[in-house]
Amino acid sequence: DSGVTQTPKHLITATGQRVTLRCSPRSGDLSVYWYQQSLDQGLQFLIQYYNGEERAKGNILERFSAQQFPDLHSELNLSSLELGDSALYFCASSVGPDNSGNTIYFGEGSWLTVV
Amino acid sequence: AQKVTQAQTEISVVEKEDVTLDCVYETRDTTYYLFWYKQPPSGELVFLIRRNSFDEQNEISGRYSWNFQKSTSSFNFTITASQVVDSAVYFCALSEAGLSGGGADGLTFGKGTHLIIQP
Numbered sequence A: 001d002s003g004v005t006q007t008p009k010h011l012i013t014a015t016g017q018r019v020t021l022r023c024s025p026r027s028g029d030l031s032v033y034w035y036q037q038s039l040d041q042g043l044q045f046l047i048q049y050y051n052g053e054e055r056a057k058g059n060i061l062e063r064f065s066a067q068q069f070p071d072l073h074s075e076l077n078l079s080s081l082e083l084g085d086s087a088l089y090f091c092a093s094s095v096g097p098d099n100s101g102n103t104i105y106f107g108e109g110s111w112l113t114v115v
Numbered sequence B: 001a002q003k004v005t006q007a008q009t010e011i012s013v014v015e016k017e018d019v020t021l022d023c024v025y026e027t028r029d030t031t032y033y034l035f036w037y038k039q040p041p042s043g044e045l046v047f048l049i050r051r052n053s054f055d056e057q058n059e060i061s062g063r064y065s066w067n068f069q070k071s072t073s074s075f076n077f078t079i080t081a082s083q084v085v086d087s088a089v090y091f092c093a094l095s096e097a098g099l100s101g102g103g104a105d106g107l108t109f110g111k112g113t114h115l116i117i118q119p
Helices: none
Strands: A005-007 A010-013 A019-024 A031-038 A042-050 A053-057 A064-068 A074-078 A087-094 A110-114 B003-005 B010-014 B019-021 B024-026 B032-039 B046-052 B059-061 B064-069 B074-079 B088-096 B113-118
Touching (some): A074 A087, B074 B088
Parallel strands (some): B010 B113
Antiparallel strands (some): A031 A087
């Protein structure tokens, strides 16, 4: 158990809909990351937050948004869903604010299926 | 831009054999960090090791060992006396410190190597 908690574990929704994925980081970790894993794109970095502020942005679509709340949990919002958004979405956390080599621990992921 | 290549898409060995998973990386940063993660069939990503670019010492943890060679930009992972429970997809990943001005963009993962250990 990495200590990173993600909900829901599985989600099935229709095209055009909007979903919210939730993540609680490990105790003491201030950074939260979101990654998408799909068969064709592999594991891709979406976005990082540190202590409530956006820290780094990767290949995140404009239809997707995220935020980190004062209690440090984070939410990833996916809207106008398309079939191609079906993927495993990971949340990860680490102590530090940047790529200073902190170990990044991943949650168990949220399986999203868009039908 | 940073890049991680895991050329072995799938490896299948018989239990108790030794197996090495290759990882080659590209980066312009002089300070960077390398990681290995394991993804078993259940789907979670399990952290195995982190190594920084200034530490080229090889590491051994039980049946697992890692060989970091900056000269060849490689960070290979060996499992000795493999077991069926080692069956998983293994990912190598790179994180740049962002000191070269390229920015800090999280972990860059390789495509993964699917390791199958047959009983």
